[in-house]
């Protein structure tokens with residue numbers, strides 16, 4: 001174990017150990033990606049909040065496991081207004097699978113993020129996805145490829161890499177490799193503590209032409225508003241959507257339900273005026 005790994009929570013050390021062992025695909029993928037920045041713009045234009053809803057059956061910080069069909073959950077999230085989906089493919093700690101992602105991407109027409117702990121180039125070839133997560137904290141370490149190598153390799157295959165950062169130093173590394181889509185994770189992957197101020201601290205240092213996501217710990221509409229005010233172009237939300245009825249949760253967080261109430265009250269006002 002190296003000095004950096006020593007600082008990680010035991011669950012995260014275990015995630016990394018299994019990630020290092022995971023094999024890649026048989027050939028090299030060639031992805032025809034659905035544009036994430038375009039999807040974010042279209043959602044904004046429609047007056048909704050761009051949300052990447054996460055199909056996350058379980059996690060080291062969640063009690064129990066959600067066993068419903070992930071494809072049905074994904075379809076409900078899209079029906080609730082999700083701009084894109086994040087699909088866990090990590091099997092041991094998150095209950096995800098490559099098969100889930102493949103089936104979900106065949107079913108929905110929004111961009112899909114592969115949420116996994118990719119540390120070597122060959123692992124990029126496990127499955128096609130529109131967005132691909134690269135976690136700065138876990139790269140440039142012994143036994144992993146560099147962020148720069150993985151970023152370039154992902155782009156060459158047609159993926160839109162989402163580079164995830166948690167500190168100013170990681171953000172600088174993301175900008176150095178030319179990242180166009182950056183996610184600030186409010187969860188410290190060292191100790192697993194969540195603090196949404198993390199996004200507020202880092203967002204001012206991100207150039208305007210980057211598509212910027214706030215990730216983790218966003219639990220209600222007030223948090224959504226706070227992250228948007230701090231400059232989030234989109235939000236990645238797992239637990240607050242997976243906990244309960246995923247469609248209702250997604251509608252609330254994207255503002256689809258508020259739009260429905262607004263339209264209903266406009267129709268009522270209009271009908272009242274007409275009958276006077």
Ligand SMILES: O=C(O)c1ccccc1NCC(=O)[C@H](O)[C@H](O)COP(=O)(O)O
Pocket residue numbers: 011012015054056059060061062185187189192215216217218236237238239240
């Ligand atoms: O979610 C966990 O427990 C976790 C533990 C260790 C490493 C990563 C972990 N989560 C990955 C994520 O980035 C989140 O699933 C994602 O940002 C959604 O977060 P949330 O909305 O808080 O479920």
